[in-house]
Amino acid sequence: MTSELADAPLEEIPTGVPLVQLKDVGKQYGHIIALHGINLKVGKGEVTCVLGDNGAGKSTLIKIVAGRHQHDEGQLLVDGQEVRLSSPREALNHGIATVYQDLAVVPLMPVWRNFFLGSEMVDGFWPFRKLSIDQMRTTAKDELHKMGIDLPDIDAPIGTLSGGQRQCVAIARAVFFGARVLILDEPTAALGVKQSGVVLRYISASAKSGLGVIFITHNPHHAYMVGNHFVLLNRGRMTLDCKYEDITLDQLTTEMAGGDELQTLTHELKR
Template sequence: MNAHPEATPEAGADSGALVELADVSKYYGNVRALEDVSLEVHPGEITCVLGDNGAGKSTLIKIIAGLHPHDTGTLRIAGEETRLSSPRQALDRGIATVYQDLAVVPLMPVWRNFFLGSEPTTGKGPFRRMDVRFMRETARAELARMGIDLRDADQPIGTLSGGERQCVAIARAVYFGAKVLVLDEPTAALGVKQSGVVLKYVAAARDAGLGVVLITHNPHHAYLVGDRFVLLKRGAMAGSHLKGDVDLDELTRQMAGGSDLDELGEALERAPVPDHLGGGAARGPEPGGR
């Protein structure tokens, strides 16, 4: 198993990463939300970021998505050092973020949500209107290209399952030219079958050449598709591994707290009860007794 390497500006310049964070920190006043976190996102790979609530996953998403600029450290996109100041700037650099609470309009059809905010038009001047035919046909074709077998692109997106809505969001990001896809807990509220459907399309995005950042608290889901694993704990890195260097049991152990969990187990072990407090009665009758 490899601990995360010491990151330097020179080391990351030619790494081939689509996105690279080197010793990135974020503070809100005196509160440390993230400190000295490093990760790499490569084309055709999935980088999984694991951690419990409060580990710093949301802050990391906001930095990559351009919502909040980082305070210290280095952020590179395609090898170029940069500081993102808005989600639009991140999108323009090819970074698309799909949040857990998907920004969809439930009563609108699937094709309308697919193009929401980026609607193509046809005609000129006062005759300009949305190109409904193009949107409907393109949405259906793009979903099919990703392997998403949708019953009807005209049905309200609110009638789809949570997993299907996640898949539509992934296909949308791919269509609009995303190079990096950041997924915020896409399987958190889903059952086993629906989680499997989403992970299938996460893998399809990887196979299409995208670099994927999968944020999750589920090490089993991460290990199924991940190539790299970054573990966060209380805003700091608790580990960084390539898939060939760590197995699922060790990843789960580190995610659960490792030595902290061992100490908790020892503390919770049932101590023997002294005889004068009823310890003898707890053992039951002696052999041959009544």
């Protein structure tokens, strides 16, 4: 209706085939190996968490799935078909929507213009095709209400909102337009406890409604609350790949913190 994106309804995808799958994917920047041998998949109603410390290659991984960069090795499969995403637009057309750490919002533009940026609603005939401003303002406001955010002024520049509010606008936007696979790049990193809770609840609910979610984070506690599947990256390689059933929070935290390294550290700092 309002968007030409996500035109493949969820029912048409055969069950069992992951929405997005990476097979032995690798990426080099010049002679720096950013990623190597990455295997990962996310299906309908699943949350796949990608964990890793700074510089582990999380951002590169997102950029490949989001169409900002292209992989050099391996295969990227969407609905079982091999694809190469040459632009974010192409990823969006496959129903892959991304919420970046930097949120991809334009600070000086009003909230509703940011909400619809790149997928504006228009009516009329060219050259008189114009934005459906009232409809966009109402829709943006309604969608944000659903996230539990009530903005006094939908015309306010988005740069004037708080970090949590901006995050919610960006996620609401991705859900509104993407609807099949949602990639979240550290959505809780800059948030307080309460606002993180809102975001996590939203992630869980999104998955229940049938979306596939790739949740990138460096917080094992947040990951463990919502994840079905955990992938741990370290220096561009996968060091852990397991299901929720096969791991405890303590194990995940230990793995995340570097296992042996943490033990050494605990020993050193013993008081």
